[in-house]
Amino acid sequence: MNSFHIEPIYDSSLVALAASVVIVAVLILVTPPTEDPQKRRWLMLLRAIAGLVLVVAMFRPGVVRTDTRAAEATLVVAIDVSRSMTLPDDEKSDRWTHQKQAWQSLAEGLEPLADSMNVRLLSYGKTTAELPNPTPATLDIVVPDGELTDLAAAATGAIAIAQGQPLAGVVMMGDGTQTAPIQGNGAERVAQTLKAWGVPLWSVPIGPASGPSANRDAAIDALPESYQLFAGNQFEVSFQVPLRGLAGISVPVQITWIDENGKATLAAQRRVLSETANSVGDVSIPLIAPAPGTYRLNVEVETQAGELVTTNNLQTAFVNVREGGGRILYIEGESLYEQRFLRMALRRFPDLDLTYQWIPRDTASRWPVDLGDWFEKGRFDIYIIGDVDADAIGREQLAELAETVGAGAGLITLGGYHTYGAGGYASSPLADVISIRMDPSRRRDINSEIQPNTPDQIAGPISVQPARRHPVTDLGGADPVRVWKTLPRLLGANRFVGPKVAPGVQVLLETTDGAPLLVVGEFGRGRTVASAFDSTWQWWREGKSEAHRRFWRQVVLWLLSREEDSTEQINLELDARRFAVDADVGFRATLTSIAENQSIDFVAEILDESNTITPVTDLADTSEGNSQTVTGKIPKLIPGYYRLRVGPRDTASKLNSENLAFQVVDQSREMTMPMADPVYLRQLADITAEHGGGSFSYEQIDDLIERIAKRRKQAEAPVVEKFTLGDDPLTGWILFALFATALIIEWTLRRRWGFA
Numbered sequence: 001m002n003s004f005h006i007e008p009i010y011d012s013s014l015v016a017l018a019a020s021v022v023i024v025a026v027l028i029l030v031t032p033p034t035e036d037p038q039k040r041r042w043l044m045l046l047r048a049i050a051g052l053v054l055v056v057a058m059f060r061p062g063v064v065r066t067d068t069r070a071a072e073a074t075l076v077v078a079i080d081v082s083r084s085m086t087l088p089d090d091e092k093s094d095r096w097t098h099q100k101q102a103w104q105s106l107a108e109g110l111e112p113l114a115d116s117m118n119v120r121l122l123s124y125g126k127t128t129a130e131l132p133n134p135t136p137a138t139l140d141i142v143v144p145d146g147e148l149t150d151l152a153a154a155a156t157g158a159i160a161i162a163q164g165q166p167l168a169g170v171v172m173m174g175d176g177t178q179t180a181p182i183q184g185n186g187a188e189r190v191a192q193t194l195k196a197w198g199v200p201l202w203s204v205p206i207g208p209a210s211g212p213s214a215n216r217d218a219a220i221d222a223l224p225e226s227y228q229l230f231a232g233n234q235f236e237v238s239f240q241v242p243l244r245g246l247a248g249i250s251v252p253v254q255i256t257w258i259d260e261n262g263k264a265t266l267a268a269q270r271r272v273l274s275e276t277a278n279s280v281g282d283v284s285i286p287l288i289a290p291a292p293g294t295y296r297l298n299v300e301v302e303t304q305a306g307e308l309v310t311t312n313n314l315q316t317a318f319v320n321v322r323e324g325g326g327r328i329l330y331i332e333g334e335s336l337y338e339q340r341f342l343r344m345a346l347r348r349f350p351d352l353d354l355t356y357q358w359i360p361r362d363t364a365s366r367w368p369v370d371l372g373d374w375f376e377k378g379r380f381d382i383y384i385i386g387d388v389d390a391d392a393i394g395r396e397q398l399a400e401l402a403e404t405v406g407a408g409a410g411l412i413t414l415g416g417y418h419t420y421g422a423g424g425y426a427s428s429p430l431a432d433v434i435s436i437r438m439d440p441s442r443r444r445d446i447n448s449e450i451q452p453n454t455p456d457q458i459a460g461p462i463s464v465q466p467a468r469r470h471p472v473t474d475l476g477g478a479d480p481v482r483v484w485k486t487l488p489r490l491l492g493a494n495r496f497v498g499p500k501v502a503p504g505v506q507v508l509l510e511t512t513d514g515a516p517l518l519v520v521g522e523f524g525r526g527r528t529v530a531s532a533f534d535s536t537w538q539w540w541r542e543g544k545s546e547a548h549r550r551f552w553r554q555v556v557l558w559l560l561s562r563e564e565d566s567t568e569q570i571n572l573e574l575d576a577r578r579f580a581v582d583a584d585v586g587f588r589a590t591l592t593s594i595a596e597n598q599s600i601d602f603v604a605e606i607l608d609e610s611n612t613i614t615p616v617t618d619l620a621d622t623s624e625g626n627s628q629t630v631t632g633k634i635p636k637l638i639p640g641y642y643r644l645r646v647g648p649r650d651t652a653s654k655l656n657s658e659n660l661a662f663q664v665v666d667q668s669r670e671m672t673m674p675m676a677d678p679v680y681l682r683q684l685a686d687i688t689a690e691h692g693g694g695s696f697s698y699e700q701i702d703d704l705i706e707r708i709a710k711r712r713k714q715a716e717a718p719v720v721e722k723f724t725l726g727d728d729p730l731t732g733w734i735l736f737a738l739f740a741t742a743l744i745i746e747w748t749l750r751r752r753w754g755f756a
Contacts, residue, residue, distance in 0.1 A: 046746035062724030073168035080174025082146035109705035128157030150180035155190035175207035175676035200693035207676025219312035308674035333388030341537035368394025387416025390424035406524030410559025435521025461489035580667035
């Protein structure tokens, strides 16, 4: 509505009227001094124009316009850009597609309100960010890759983005599932703030709610990360199958071997039946270890109809299959240092299984001890007889042991006061098996007092030297003799009568004056080792643990006919073999050398399945004695299978690189919590219901637009606009220009015509 008004000078119409009368009187009474009527009319006209401008300027006429419209405000639309929006919404499309459709419809529907409402678009995940210049097509270039969802951050960001301008409302789209840690009262506190301000919150839930069909999930869990196996051995694969929403359904599970070349071989199949809506099935399946090599063992449950998350349907274990393991029976009569350190050394190797049996001398009244089936063929691969009397085992069991060694088992006899001839073995069934000659006259009574300086003993300290080159005594280095000279001397040893003269019998270690200390031989298809000493624990105690470990391992492997290359090896370890993308995982590569103060420049690399190399930087190198350790961190990698390779930088080095496979898995909370929470979004919107807040599905955007328009209509208020002539620079200058122009022209004409 428009109306006319005047605002005279000094707010007085009388003053303006009086001034106008004076102006008119001057125009009438003061006439131009000429008798020419035409010239008189022109001059009077110009004076009249100037006078009229003055009269108008004194009365200041204007127009008042009264209108009703909403004051300008900001509408904030928050859209969810977390990874869970890539999950299915229904059978036709995913959540992100439906959210884009909802935004497009909303943006187009709000265009008629653009004059009074500024739309701001906010993306939220773990953090928030404004999307500039929002259009219906803005989300076409946005990627939902957020690792967490923080609804409180979204609501807080919506308030902050308005930047002091009145809020017309907040529209929050998304699946409503809070995956980020909640700080304080979360989104509810922000909704209460909006309520206090009279600002409505409108939610648009997207995604299926929990329910019998939408909550379906089958997974594999609790599978060990790795196995160390021996070829041909049976082992148990144990894991769990959590099932949700699959009551009464038999779910297939299969186990597959994946070799180094990527070839898959089906190992086993089972079916797991869930009798309740939520169950966890414990499954244990016996398998036979394949040929030696490295494998991935995949355990997978078949994807079920309606499953939203399938990344948990498969778990992988890393398997190292060795060429047959060694089962060792160690029988000892003296619980002294040697047995303790020997057991500790052999148990460090995953391919050796050690069983220990102590037969104390104070049990002699109950000898022989019944050892059950331990001496049966195939029960153990190697037998170690320590300082134990032959009567403690008994002739029958020793005879069975002799047959087992002849059939292919290995035998180690150690030094001591009750071994060999002194222990009664010269007259036992093992006399033909042991590779040295024994004197029955040296038999020592079990209860007799031990004299250290006896003819069958060599008094210490004793220096040991190799008698010949052999895999058992090759401890590495260019000069094995020099390595043996660095080892601590032994405390004493048995004095052998001498080695047997037979094929395969060899003296490998001897004293500096030629007395045999270690004699190897063969019996049937088995191998034997006769050791005169029992104080190699001294090596460990004096910092030569690697030499101790390698020596006894090489003895065992020679008995198994599996001579090991004496080349030094890197021991590579990972904190975990299967870990999440964001996990902080370290590794250690340890090289323990016989030679001290040896330093290797190591390099570490990550290889993916296509053998693309990613170098590992920031390695930490520490050395202590003859041990060198390199540590580092696995860099951030995308989900997949990888190999960690650590080796010498010098490619000409004899030291081989070591590889260790691992898996990076996607364990994002966004992807493991697939259910939407529309109820929570509805509750947030209902907090502001008294101000028009509410919840709408993505298919009800038209209703939401109507609600927003109605809300803006309710916010309309009378707006009065007043226009007064001369108040603004434009009209003021126009009046001045008319007045000045009229007077200038009038003065110019008077001069031209010669008037005073």
